Amino acid sequence: MTSMLPLILENLGFYAGGREIIQSISCEIAAGTRTVILGPNGAGKSVLMRLCHGLLVPTSGRVRWQQDTKAQRARRARGQAMVFQRPIVLRRSVMANVVYALRLAGIAPEECRRRAQKMLEAVDMTHLAERPARVLSGGEQQRLALARAWALEPEVLFLDEPTANLDPHATRNIERIIGAIHASGTKIIMTTHSLGQARRLGDEILFLSAGHLVERANVDEFFKHPRTPEAVAFLRGELP
């Protein structure tokens, strides 16, 4: 199977509520690395991810995947997954939540169950498999959301502030799982508010400010030598 990456953004713009939320962003996001989108509140990070994932339709420009033919587009839906800041789990068991996603992806029932079991093992939730998912803690629900996304074996995984509402212990768990997903060959594209997390999980940084992509650099370089005044100001604002 040919890769759907790189992801190419061409003059991407998104206008809503009388405001340009994303303004003419052009860039190419390659396979392999973990890409972290950073920026202050309201910079457009979440909107950019939703545009890339196809949940929002750009008002100008376009999002293009490599070899974007019709046949590819059909397969593409399965090539990517997304984990949200607030996990939405269905009112059914933990296991059934993972199986649900696999069934929607058109995978045969026996295979669904097998894969779901494997995934719950991978995120250390086997003992919770038959529990109703809605009564899990926030950290457990987010782990389930990761397992559900991972089970789809996506080529690209989008994560929108996956640990924003979690305590340090749960955050460590989530970061470990994200690392494992990346190690299994999945491209990671994520946003975060935590600069520490960006350092720990990121290979490259896309820095957004007021809807513009103002700086792109690898992690070390970005934190040591930010080139733009916006990035300098953003990093200076970091709390101890």
Added chain:
Amino acid sequence: MNDISAALAEALRLIGSMDAQLAQIVSLSIRVSLVAVTIAALVALPLGALLAITRFPGRQALVAVLNALMGLPPVVVGLLIYLLLSRAGPLGEFGLLFTPTAMIIAQAVLVTPIVAALTRQVVEDAWLEYEEQLRSLGANTVDAALTLLWDTRFALMTTVLAGFGRAAAEVGAVIIVGGNIDGVTRVMTTAIALETSKGDLPLALGLGVVLLAIVIGLNLLAHWVKLSAQRYHG
């Protein structure tokens, strides 16, 4: 005061002794309303769910109309169905007028908008929460509708029971299309109306007590099931 207590005592005796006439009326009522609500739910649940998650021009107007239909006057529904089913009407050849089937049709027509409108509200609230996740997982409209109906099942149970309460307690439509024929189309509400006007208060009161017990009992049961299910499922 004495009349009432005497009538109530006699009513309770009728219930206690499982009076044949009373039992026959109660069982017909329950059968008619159960079938009507089942038909209404089969139509209204998918309809409400689809209306909740699809977006098209005129949708808001449709939602407003549906909400307004919750207040359909039963006698008007009865009259319209009477006209449809009467000998000279378009469906007259089936000979359904003054049969339990006619009553089922009338109750289903009354209850469908109620269940659909309440379902639309419940499912739309859930859709706001689930939309991005379900679309991300590749769910199409039908997948999403089925998923949301299942995920809101405890809230929808109350909705359907509200429909049953409305069907069982309704009198205007079923008296017109059913005709209140003894042993054929006489249900609790029409019997109460008739016996009261005849002065047979014990039977009327006895039926009233049973009707109240059914409606209140079902709703208490639904409330309890919903609470415990939600405690378990979150």
